[in-house]
Amino acid sequence: MASLSVCASSHRFCPTQARLNTRNPRVSSPRRLSRSSNSKPKPRLNSDRLPPRPPPPINRSGGGEATTYTRLPPKEDFFEYSFESPNRIPSEVKLSESTLENIAEKKISTHENAYAMDESDIEEDAFDTELGFDYEEIEFIDEEFASADDDNSGEVMGFECDKSDSERDLTEGEKEKGVPAVMRCFDRAKIYVKAGNGGNGVVAFRREKYVPFGGPSGGDGGTGGNVYVEVDGSMNSLLPFRKSIHFRAGRGHHGQGRKQDGAKGEDVVVKVPPGTVIREAGKEGPEGQLLLELLNPGQRALLLPGGRGGRGNASFKSGTNKVPKIAENGEEGAEMWLELELKLVADVGIVGAPNAGKSTLLSIISAAQPTIANYPFTTLLPNLGVVSFDYDATMVVADLPGLLEGAHRGFGLGHEFLRHTERCSVLVHVVDGSGQHPEYEFDAVRLELELFSPELAEKPYIVAYNKMDLPEASEKWNTFQESLQRRGIEPFCMSAANGQGTHEVACAAYELRKKAEANKEVEGRADPVNLNHVADMVHKQRSASINNFEIFHDSGSNTWHVVGAGIQRFVQMTNWQYSESMRRFQHVLEACGVNKSLVKLGVKEGDTVIVGEGAILSTEGFEARIPYV
Ligand SMILES: Nc1nc2c(ncn2[C@@H]2O[C@H](COP(=O)(O)OP(=O)(O)OP(=O)(O)O)[C@@H](O)[C@H]2O)c(=O)[nH]1
Numbered sequence: 001m002a003s004l005s006v007c008a009s010s011h012r013f014c015p016t017q018a019r020l021n022t023r024n025p026r027v028s029s030p031r032r033l034s035r036s037s038n039s040k041p042k043p044r045l046n047s048d049r050l051p052p053r054p055p056p057p058i059n060r061s062g063g064g065e066a067t068t069y070t071r072l073p074p075k076e077d078f079f080e081y082s083f084e085s086p087n088r089i090p091s092e093v094k095l096s097e098s099t100l101e102n103i104a105e106k107k108i109s110t111h112e113n114a115y116a117m118d119e120s121d122i123e124e125d126a127f128d129t130e131l132g133f134d135y136e137e138i139e140f141i142d143e144e145f146a147s148a149d150d151d152n153s154g155e156v157m158g159f160e161c162d163k164s165d166s167e168r169d170l171t172e173g174e175k176e177k178g179v180p181a182v183m184r185c186f187d188r189a190k191i192y193v194k195a196g197n198g199g200n201g202v203v204a205f206r207r208e209k210y211v212p213f214g215g216p217s218g219g220d221g222g223t224g225g226n227v228y229v230e231v232d233g234s235m236n237s238l239l240p241f242r243k244s245i246h247f248r249a250g251r252g253h254h255g256q257g258r259k260q261d262g263a264k265g266e267d268v269v270v271k272v273p274p275g276t277v278i279r280e281a282g283k284e285g286p287e288g289q290l291l292l293e294l295l296n297p298g299q300r301a302l303l304l305p306g307g308r309g310g311r312g313n314a315s316f317k318s319g320t321n322k323v324p325k326i327a328e329n330g331e332e333g334a335e336m337w338l339e340l341e342l343k344l345v346a347d348v349g350i351v352g353a354p355n356a357g358k359s360t361l362l363s364i365i366s367a368a369q370p371t372i373a374n375y376p377f378t379t380l381l382p383n384l385g386v387v388s389f390d391y392d393a394t395m396v397v398a399d400l401p402g403l404l405e406g407a408h409r410g411f412g413l414g415h416e417f418l419r420h421t422e423r424c425s426v427l428v429h430v431v432d433g434s435g436q437h438p439e440y441e442f443d444a445v446r447l448e449l450e451l452f453s454p455e456l457a458e459k460p461y462i463v464a465y466n467k468m469d470l471p472e473a474s475e476k477w478n479t480f481q482e483s484l485q486r487r488g489i490e491p492f493c494m495s496a497a498n499g500q501g502t503h504e505v506a507c508a509a510y511e512l513r514k515k516a517e518a519n520k521e522v523e524g525r526a527d528p529v530n531l532n533h534v535a536d537m538v539h540k541q542r543s544a545s546i547n548n549f550e551i552f553h554d555s556g557s558n559t560w561h562v563v564g565a566g567i568q569r570f571v572q573m574t575n576w577q578y579s580e581s582m583r584r585f586q587h588v589l590e591a592c593g594v595n596k597s598l599v600k601l602g603v604k605e606g607d608t609v610i611v612g613e614g615a616i617l618s619t620e621g622f623e624a625r626i627p628y629v
């Protein structure tokens with residue numbers, strides 16, 4: 001039968017490159033290319049009734065345009081108002097430079113595998129006879145194999161340190177001095193995961209004394225290792241992903257003679273802290289596609305399933321072909337880049353301007369021991385504490401870094417860390433009463449919350465006016481209270497330093513949180529999430545029918561592209577080492593209608609047909625096929 005001649009390589013086949021050594025196919029065999037407790041009214045913000053703005057501040061920073069979320073204020077600013085004259089802090093908290101409108105405007109403008117493949121492993125048990133087919137039809141691209149070899153040789157399973165990769169996303173600006181290294185990626189990371197490839201099946205025949213015609217005995221390859229993501233309760237940041245960003249599961253072992261199937265590849269488990277959100281990296285849209293949200297310790301999701309092992313020749317034995325000399329390659333494991341983002345799982349978030357006493361409040365109401373000091377930005381990373389009222393009445397409180405006016409433009413530490421409050425049901429807004437303009441400080445922080453996220457600004461909150469033990473604060477309390485009451489907000493006053501009034505604040509937060517939770521339940525809980533849905537998606541793609549394909553024609557180069565998930569998988573799993581694979585390949589193309597469709601579309605002799613991303617078919621001989629279609 002006249003046949004379509006097929007040129008094969010692991011990746012792409014080209015008839016003009018190195019030819020297979022027909023005398024010893026093994027030597028030149030193709031190698032796979034890898035490649036609020038009180039009755040006080042609930043505080044509410046009424047932004048329409050904001051007080052008049054104070055005079056414009058002195059902008060010492062000149063760095064208002066900073067965009068780095070972890071950027072500290074310029075050094076001069078930092079020292080000037082932090083150490084030398086703490087009482088001047090309120091005047092340094094820039095309150096009125098921008099109105100809601102122009103801030104909003106500015107916001108818009110700113111805003112392979114475990115084991116290197118060892119061919120000799122396959123072939124030791126394989127009984128690779130002279131198959132008697134015309135190997136001259138099969139041609140390979142040598143340089144691709146060479147590079148494939150190189151690629152594979154350096155690969156190891158599990159974690160890999162790749163400094164350049166871990167810092168790849170950081171621009172020069174982000175590496176400015178003054179930014180602690182730990183701040184750069186403790187709550188965001190980008191990692192690469194790859195499921196293990198399936199092991200290859202082999203061609204082998206039983207050879208035993210007194211057992212003539214032992215028959216095919218090539219075992220199937222083992223399934224590749226899976227990639228799991230597991231929530232580790234002992235982790236509290238994504239810091240480990242600064243150094244280890246590549247996670248590769250082990251490949252399935254190759255099949256062996258005597259019908260021995262290869263072992264399954266080793267799984268890899270990526271451990272993440274509770275509250276991690278996983279997205280596919282590099283996808284369109286600012287958010288990318290949300291794949292998983294892992295909240296509770298112990299949760300485990302199967303992310304990428306390992307590739308299927310290739311079948312050995314024992315599996316190809318049939319009534320019509322009792323001595324099959326064909327085996328499949330293992331299926332390639334899926335791979336992807338992921339963006340991890342950590343959002344703390346806390347019930348209550350403490351927000352406020354720097355040095356307001358947030359950490360002091362947390363240390364009084366819980367057993368947490370955050371660093372407390374009389375300078376702004378003492379807290380660089382959120383602190384968590386558990387407040388317990390009773391055995392079954394507890395809440396997790398997060399103390400966040402200070403927030404400055406202009407944070408949305410990167411001023412201070414920026415406001416990126418506010419994402420940690422997205423899971424909080426309630427906010428406690430601590431206001432430094434000893435400042436010159438507590439109301440303005442309050443408004444500035446509220447504004448930043450609104451600018452960060454309208455949903456966040458809508459969360460129920462409590463205002464805690466702090467440092468009442470100081471005369472500067474107690475003097476201004478009445479004015480502050482009246483000012484907020486006029487807006488429908490009932491503030492609390494306290495002295496976090498001596499613990500006065502802190503219990504009331506904690507109880508009010510607890511009550512408010514209970515109400516918020518109750519409201520959520522009334523709204524109805526979301527359906528339980530299938531943590532393995534990504535793996536299910538991969539399985540679905542893999543089971544795509546080979547009959548679903550599309551044909552594209554590039555008239556400039558007279559090239560036809562036959563594409564489809566099923567056909568691509570088939571090409572990838574075809575082991576071109578065995579010439580019987582050629583026959584099977586042609587048979588499948590015939591059976592699934594590729595040939596027929598090509599002829600209908602007007603393929604001519606001499607055209608190039610590329611099937612999937614692998615095989616290039618020479619159309620010589622297409623004429624001869626026409627009677628068949
Ligand atoms: N007198 C007085 N001082 C207080 C009170 N609460 C906090 N302080 C002091 O204010 C300073 C700042 O307190 P922190 O708790 O570190 O403030 P913070 O809001 O966490 O500051 P950052 O983490 O830098 O944003 C410390 O020196 C505290 O001792 C208070 O009620 N009275």
Ligand SMILES: [Mg+2]
Nearest residue numbers: 358359378379
């Ligand atoms: Mg603090």
